Amino acid sequence: MSGLFLSLEGIDGAGKSSHIDALEALFRAHGRQVVRTREPGGTPLAETLRSLVLDQPMDPLTESLLVFAARRDHVVQVIAPALARGDVVLCDRFTDATFAYQGGGRGFDLDVLATLERWVQWGAAEAEVLLQPAITLWFDLPAEVAAERLAGARVPDRFESQPLEFFRRVAAGYAARAAQSDRFARIDAGQSRDQVWQQVLIALHQRKLIA
Ligand SMILES: Nc1ncnc2c1ncn2[C@@H]1O[C@H](COP(=O)(O)OP(=O)(O)O)[C@@H](O)[C@H]1O
Ligand SMILES: Cc1cn([C@H]2C[C@H](O)[C@@H](COP(=O)(O)OP(=O)(O)O)O2)c(=O)[nH]c1=O
Numbered sequence: 001m002s003g004l005f006l007s008l009e010g011i012d013g014a015g016k017s018s019h020i021d022a023l024e025a026l027f028r029a030h031g032r033q034v035v036r037t038r039e040p041g042g043t044p045l046a047e048t049l050r051s052l053v054l055d056q057p058m059d060p061l062t063e064s065l066l067v068f069a070a071r072r073d074h075v076v077q078v079i080a081p082a083l084a085r086g087d088v089v090l091c092d093r094f095t096d097a098t099f100a101y102q103g104g105g106r107g108f109d110l111d112v113l114a115t116l117e118r119w120v121q122w123g124a125a126e127a128e129v130l131l132q133p134a135i136t137l138w139f140d141l142p143a144e145v146a147a148e149r150l151a152g153a154r155v156p157d158r159f160e161s162q163p164l165e166f167f168r169r170v171a172a173g174y175a176a177r178a179a180q181s182d183r184f185a186r187i188d189a190g191q192s193r194d195q196v197w198q199q200v201l202i203a204l205h206q207r208k209l210i211a
Pocket of ligand 1: 010011012013014015016017018019149150153189190191192193194196
C-alpha cells in the first residue's frame with residue numbers, strides 16, 4: 001500500500017488539534033499504520049528548534065530558516081521513511097504554515113520561502129518530485145472567532161500572543177496558498193465540532209482516501 005501524507009492547517013485556535021485523535025483512529029480502523037507528528041518538530045533536533053522559534057525573539061529570515069531546518073530533519077528522519085513503508089503520516093502543520101505565518105503574518109518574501117521549500121522538499125521522498133501532502137485539511141476560521149476560542153484556553157506562545165491583525169494576515173496567507181492547489185480541502189471550522197468532523201469525513205471520502 002502506498003503511503004499517505006496528510007497535513008492539518010489553520011490559524012491558532014481554528015480547531016485542528018481537536019480532530020487529530022479521531023483521524024488517527026479512523027485510519028487505524030482502516031488497517032493503516034499511522035505516524036502522528038507535528039511542525040515545527042517531530043524529531044529531537046526539530047523539537048529543539050521549535051522551542052527556539054516559539055520562545056526567542058528573532059527576525060523573519062532567521063525564523064524562516066529555523067522552521068525549514070526543522071522541516072528538513074523531520075522530512076529526512078520521519079516523513080520520507082514513513083511514506084516509504086506505506087504508512088499514513090498525520091502532520092499537524094507543514095510548509096503551508098510557513099507561507100501563512102512567515103509569509104502572510106510577518107510579511108516575509110514569498111519567493112525566498114519558495115526557494116527554501118524547493119531546497120528542503122525537492123526529491124525528499126520521490127526523485128524529481130516536490131514532497132507535499134496529498135491532502136491538506138485547512139480549518140478556515142475568522143481570526144476573531146479563533147481569538148475568542150483561545151482566550152484563557154492556554155498560555156500564549158510567541159505567535160499566539162500576536163494581535164488580531166497578525167492572524168488576519170495569516171488567514172489571508174492560507175487562503176492565497178489554498179487558491180494555488182487542489183490538495184487543500186477547506187473545512188468551515190466555524191461550525192460545531194461534530195459538523196467539522198463530518199466535513200473532514202466528506203473530504204476524505206471525496207478524495208477516496210477512506211472507503
Ligand atoms: N468546533 C468548535 N467549536 C467551538 N470550540 C471549538 C471547536 N473546535 C475546537 N474548539 C475549542 O477551541 C480551542 C482551540 O482548539 P484547538 O483544537 O486547540 O485548535 P488548534 O489546534 O487549531 O490551535 C480549544 O479550546 C477547543 O476546545
Ligand atoms: C510549521 C510552522 C508553525 N508556525 C507557528 C504556528 C503556531 O503558532 C506555532 C506552533 O504551532 P502549533 O503546533 O499549532 O501550536 P500549538 O501546539 O500551540 O497548537 O508555530 C510557524 O510560524 N511557521 C511554521 O512553518
